[in-house]
Amino acid sequence: EIVLTQSPGTLSLSPGERATLSCWASQSVSSSYLAWYLQKPGQAPRLLLYGASSRATGIPDRFSGSGSGTDFTLTISSLEPEDFAVYYCQQYGSSPYTFGQGTKLEIK
Amino acid sequence: QVQLQESDPGLVKPSETLSLTCTVSGGSVSSGSYFWSWIRQPPGKGLEWIGYAFHSGSTNYNPSLKSRVTISLDTSKNQFSLKLSSVTAADTAVYYCARGYWYFDLWGRGTLITVSS
Numbered sequence: 251e252i253v254l255t256q257s258p259g260t261l262s263l264s265p266g267e268r269a270t271l272s273c274w275a276s277q278s279v280s281s282s283y284l285a286w287y288l289q290k291p292g293q294a295p296r297l298l299l300y301g302a303s304s305r306a307t308g309i310p311d312r313f314s315g316s317g318s319g320t321d322f323t324l325t326i327s328s329l330e331p332e333d334f335a336v337y338y339c340q341q342y343g344s345s346p347y348t349f350g351q352g353t354k355l356e357i358k
Numbered sequence: 359q360v361q362l363q364e365s366d367p368g369l370v371k372p373s374e375t376l377s378l379t380c381t382v383s384g385g386s387v388s389s390g391s392y393f394w395s396w397i398r399q400p401p402g403k404g405l406e407w408i409g410y411a412f413h414s415g416s417t418n419y420n421p422s423l424k425s426r427v428t429i430s431l432d433t434s435k436n437q438f439s440l441k442l443s444s445v446t447a448a449d450t451a452v453y454y455c456a457r458g459y460w461y462f463d464l465w466g467r468g469t470l471i472t473v474s475s
Binding site: 285293297338340342346351352 | 406418420
């Protein structure tokens with residue numbers, strides 16, 4: 251089973267700032283089969299990116315992803331108030347599909 | 359637009375079987391492109407993939423739950439279901455149904471299942 255570790259656990263930033271979230275895998279994720287989700291309190295997660303860097307339908311271009319192998323990054327270029335939430339990475343390169351423990355992005 | 363809605367059994371007693379249904383509206387579970395999955399989230403914790411079913415009848419389960427899980431499709435009702443047997447307090451969680459291609463592009467709102475006597 252591939253274990254995903256997200257860093258940092260909590261990130262405190264202000265609107266307008268740039269956010270960089272990391273996701274490390276315990277073994278290589280094949281074909282960059284990595285997705286990112288955003289979850290707000292009391293809501294289901296929402297898909298942001300898949301294939302490490304492809305934006306899902308309706309996701310604004312301030313969200314971008316990069317990485318391959320065991321090291322992946324989600325970047326939010328300029329934070330909007332609605333971006334403050336918990337972010338999860340998920341690998342789907344090998345079963346069982348696993349999620350990271352999450353990064354909480356909070357307003358500074 | 360496609361929407362997913364979980365049933366809401368609420369409380370399940372220890373050692374019993376948890377049964378959930380996800381109703382698909384605006385789309386079809388018979389669609390050849392999608393896997394139909396269940397994912398859970400214990401209160402205050404992260405996400406755990408439980409398994410999926412495909413319209414062909416194939417299934418794939420998380421090994422950590424495989425001995426207790428059954429996921430199936432009911433094309434006549436346009437639903438898919440989850441059965442988790444021999445539940446304990448550790449199975450208390452919000453259960454989500456989701457559609458996807460191994461990643462999950464559409465989720466239900468989730469239903470909180472509490473295991474308690």
